Amino acid sequence: MSHAVEARRQSALLAALLVRDAPAPAGLREQGERAARGLAAYRANAATIAERALRAAYPSVAAMLGDADFAALARTLWRAAPPTRGDLAQWGLDLPAWIESRRDLDPWPWLADAARLDAAVARCESAADAATERDSLALLADHEPAALRLRLLPCVQLLASDWPVATLRAAHRDGAGDDALAAARDAIAAGHAEAVVVARDGWRARVTALDAPTFAWMQALHADLPLDAALAQAGPAFAFDAWLIQSLQQGWLWRAERRPAATTAPTEENPP
Numbered sequence: 001m002s003h004a005v006e007a008r009r010q011s012a013l014l015a016a017l018l019v020r021d022a023p024a025p026a027g028l029r030e031q032g033e034r035a036a037r038g039l040a041a042y043r044a045n046a047a048t049i050a051e052r053a054l055r056a057a058y059p060s061v062a063a064m065l066g067d068a069d070f071a072a073l074a075r076t077l078w079r080a081a082p083p084t085r086g087d088l089a090q091w092g093l094d095l096p097a098w099i100e101s102r103r104d105l106d107p108w109p110w111l112a113d114a115a116r117l118d119a120a121v122a123r124c125e126s127a128a129d130a131a132t133e134r135d136s137l138a139l140l141a142d143h144e145p146a147a148l149r150l151r152l153l154p155c156v157q158l159l160a161s162d163w164p165v166a167t168l169r170a171a172h173r174d175g176a177g178d179d180a181l182a183a184a185r186d187a188i189a190a191g192h193a194e195a196v197v198v199a200r201d202g203w204r205a206r207v208t209a210l211d212a213p214t215f216a217w218m219q220a221l222h223a224d225l226p227l228d229a230a231l232a233q234a235g236p237a238f239a240f241d242a243w244l245i246q247s248l249q250q251g252w253l254w255r256a257e258r259r260p261a262a263t264t265a266p267t268e269e270n271p272p
Contacts, residue, residue: 050074050075050077050078050091051070051071051074051075053074053091053092054070054073054074054077054091054092054095055070055074057092057095057118057119057122058092058095058115058118058119059118060114060115060117060118060168060169060172060173061095061099061111061114061115061118063172063173064108064111064114064168064172065108065111077092077095077098080098081094081098093119095115095119096112096113096115096116096119097112099111099112099115100112109163110161110163110164110165110168110188113159113161113162113163113165114163114165114168114169116159116161116165117159117161117165117166117169117196117198117207118169120157120158120159120198120205121157121198121205121207123157124155124156124157124198124199124200124205125155125200125203125204125205127153127154127155127200128154128155129154129155130153130154130155130254132153132248132251132253132254132255133254133255133256134248136255136256136257137244137255137256138256139256139257139258140256143258144228145226145227145228145231146226146227146228146229146259147226147258147259148226148227148256148257148258148259149221149224149225149226149227149230149256149257149259150221150227150230150253150254150255150256150257151221151224151253151254151255151256151257152218152221152222152252152253152254153199153200153251153252153253153254154254155198155199155200155205155251156197156198156199156218156222156252157197157198157199158195158196158197158198158215158218158219158222159195159196159198160193160194160195160196160215161193161194161195161196162193163188163192163193163194164184164187164188164192164193164194165194165196166194166196166207166208166209167183167184167187167192167194167209168184168187168188169207170184170207171183171184172184194209195209195210195211195212195215196208196209196210197210197215197218197250197252199250199251199252200251201251206250208250211237213234213235213237213238214234214238214243216233216234216235216238217230217231217233217234217238217243218252219233220233220234226259
């Protein structure tokens with residue numbers, strides 16, 4: 001069998017697996033009823049696998065929608081954007097943007113950002129391990145802020161939302177209770193926005209809500225800005241000393257570094 005023929009056969013089989021009412025490929029039709037039953041089983045199994053993979057990656061979204069609606073969402077996404085690689089953990093990365101494109105999900109306008117927070121938690125928990133280099137903090141006493149930058153740990157993720165995403169996530173965790181759900185409903189009704197940092201506590205992610213100056217500061221650090229620029233972005237309400245203590249307690253800060261020396265491009269007045 002030529003490579004072209006085999007490629008067409010595999011494409012036809014994949015299409016048949018992903019589209020519920022698609023006819024079986026000719027090669028399977030020739031094998032009769034047994035092949036048809038096998039194809040139906042593969043389709044059903046693929047839908048189940050899709051739901052499980054997506055539920056593992058987006059537990060908060062699953063809890064907010066409920067079992068039936070989330071299962072339907074997973075099956076629809078599987079057909080609209082099927083996996084392109086063997087690792088199903090990589091499938092569904094575009095779920096937040098896909099949610100925003102679906103008008104039938106408009107009754108849950110916070111759902112896309114809830115998905116983004118779930119994705120941030122997954123990235124945090126799978127990030128490379130690293131420990132805070134406390135000795136590097138001595139640089140803070142010896143150098144001007146413009147000469148330094150602070151690096152956040154590789155696991156740290158940041159997210160700002162127009163919705164109370166941390167409150168919503170807490171309300172939809174197992175055992176959260178009615179009071180947590182009521183607090184989430186009140187926060188939505190009040191138009192409460194939240195910015196959060198996600199960091200590891202052991203091997204599990206922890207979500208912490210941040211005030212606006214602290215979030216602006218951590219965004220600046222995430223962008224590798226020097227400390228003077230990061231402080232300017234945070235504004236006068238930001239308390240560096242309090243943040244430094246909190247960052248060490250919460251596992252946000254990795255190390256202090258000297259910034260590379262600025263270089264000047266050679267010119268006629270400044271030859272190399």
